[in-house]
Amino acid sequence: MPPIPSETPEPAVADAILDWFSQHRRDLPWRRTYEPYHVWISEIMLQQTQMERGVAYFTRWMERFPDVASLAAAHEDEVMKLWEGLGYYSRARNLHRAARMVHELHGGCLPDTVEGLQALPGVGPYTARAVASIAFGRDVCVIDANVERVASRLYDIEAPVKSRQAREEIERRCAALLPPGRARDFNQALMEFGSLVCSPRNPACAACPVAAWCRARALGVQESRPVTAKAQPPIYLTMATGVLVHDGRVLAQKRMADDIWANLWEFPGGIVEEGETPPLAVIREYMEETGLTVNHPVPIGSFRHSYTRYRVTLHAFSVTLLSDPSELVLSAAQEHRWATWSQIKSLAFPAGHRQLVRHLDGDETFLAGVRP
Numbered sequence: 027m028p029p030i031p032s033e034t035p036e037p038a039v040a041d042a043i044l045d046w047f048s049q050h051r052r053d054l055p056w057r058r059t060y061e062p063y064h065v066w067i068s069e070i071m072l073q074q075t076q077m078e079r080g081v082a083y084f085t086r087w088m089e090r091f092p093d094v095a096s097l098a099a100a101h102e103d104e105v106m107k108l109w110e111g112l113g114y115y116s117r118a119r120n121l122h123r124a125a126r127m128v129h130e131l132h133g134g135c136l137p138d139t140v141e142g143l144q145a146l147p148g149v150g151p152y153t154a155r156a157v158a159s160i161a162f163g164r165d166v167c168v169i170d171a172n173v174e175r176v177a178s179r180l181y182d183i184e185a186p187v188k189s190r191q192a193r194e195e196i197e198r199r200c201a202a203l204l205p206p207g208r209a210r211d212f213n214q215a216l217m218e219f220g221s222l223v224c225s226p227r228n229p230a231c232a233a234c235p236v237a238a239w240c241r242a243r244a245l246g247v248q249e250s251r252p253v254t255a256k257a258q259p260p261i262y263l264t265m266a267t268g269v270l271v272h273d274g275r276v277l278a279q280k281r282m283a284d285d286i287w288a289n290l291w292e293f294p295g296g297i298v299e300e301g302e303t304p305p306l307a308v309i310r311e312y313m314e315e316t317g318l319t320v321n322h323p324v325p326i327g328s329f330r331h332s333y334t335r336y337r338v339t340l341h342a343f344s345v346t347l348l349s350d351p352s353e354l355v356l357s358a359a360q361e362h363r364w365a366t367w368s369q370i371k372s373l374a375f376p377a378g379h380r381q382l383v384r385h386l387d388g389d390e391t392f393l394a395g396v397r398p
């Protein structure tokens with residue numbers, strides 16, 4: 027077992043991590059110019075998103091919204107469509123609102139302080155610090171899950187990582203490590219090091235440039251750091267939805283603004299209640315949500331997806347309209363459309379419905395019955 031380090035020389039640790047970063051940093055699009063708008067968008071996109079996926083979405087986003095002005099001027103449906111598939115849709119709605127605020131109140135330039143950034147919708151302490159340091163070089167620490175893990179191991183922090191005690195210690199340790207004037211590189215270095223070397227499982231300790239100062243490694247407990255709370259068990263949901271075609275157009279409704287998946291589109295439907303079958307749930311949901319009577323549900327397929335703790339199975343049916351379409355009255359949505367298929371494909375749907383749209387897009391029989 028290596029000797030347990032009695033102290034951590036901050037400048038040496040910071041230098042070793044910065045050296046490692048200068049040799050191994052990934053070439054990411056927002057790192058080419060550190061344009062504040064790019065850094066901001068990347069920080070919001072990368073929350074809960076894998077890097078490769080984040081880069082693909084970022085590239086597509088910049089082609090359509092290259093600056094604050096173009097994002098501020100966009101229609102929300104287009105913003106949501108570009109975000110479709112990334113999840114946590116409040117991030118896209120907040121980006122849009124924040125871009126309008128920056129455009130109107132700050133002449134299109136992002137505020138350059140933590141406080142100014144935090145006044146924007148959707149910008150919390152983490153994002154404000156990340157943008158302030160990476161885009162504007164402010165000397166503040168940025169603590170994400172990677173940094174929490176590196177600090178918990180380097181200093182063998184035994185308190186649960188989300189506890190106040192651990193948070194305060196991590197902040198204090200990181201502030202001591204931060205070399206003045208190097209916040210842009212150092213914060214990115216620490217996060218990247220946590221992601222690529224000091225990874226959650228099988229950290230690459232043998233190749234680690236700070237191994238000599240790592241207390242968890244010396245004690246052989248690196249795999250048990252950080253200490254985390256027990257994971258909550260998953261919640262299983264069964265849902266049903268119906269695709270209604272009338273006169274060649276497909277009925278879609280836009281979810282309420284204060285709802286989960288707010289402002290996304292969907293086909294009417296909902297949770298299958300206890301003792302109910304999915305086809306009966308579709309008929310009931312149509313009546314409750316639209317006032318329309320539908321019948322003869324014909325199975326299309328079942329689609330599975332997860333969000334947070336939820337594991338959802340969505341049973342999809344095509345349904346037949348029995349009432350007059352003019353009887354439609356929405357009770358669970360803010361607007362509806364009788365849409366052509368290309369219009370349906372231009373709308374943003376949550377995960378299960380998106381899989382359904384993709385499935386229908388390959389179904390020649392279905393497509394023959396709808397307007398392109």
Ligand code: SF4
Pocket residue numbers: 176179180223224225229230231232234235236237240242243248
């Ligand atoms: S020695 Fe291992 S556990 Fe410690 S910081 Fe390096 S990679 Fe992480």
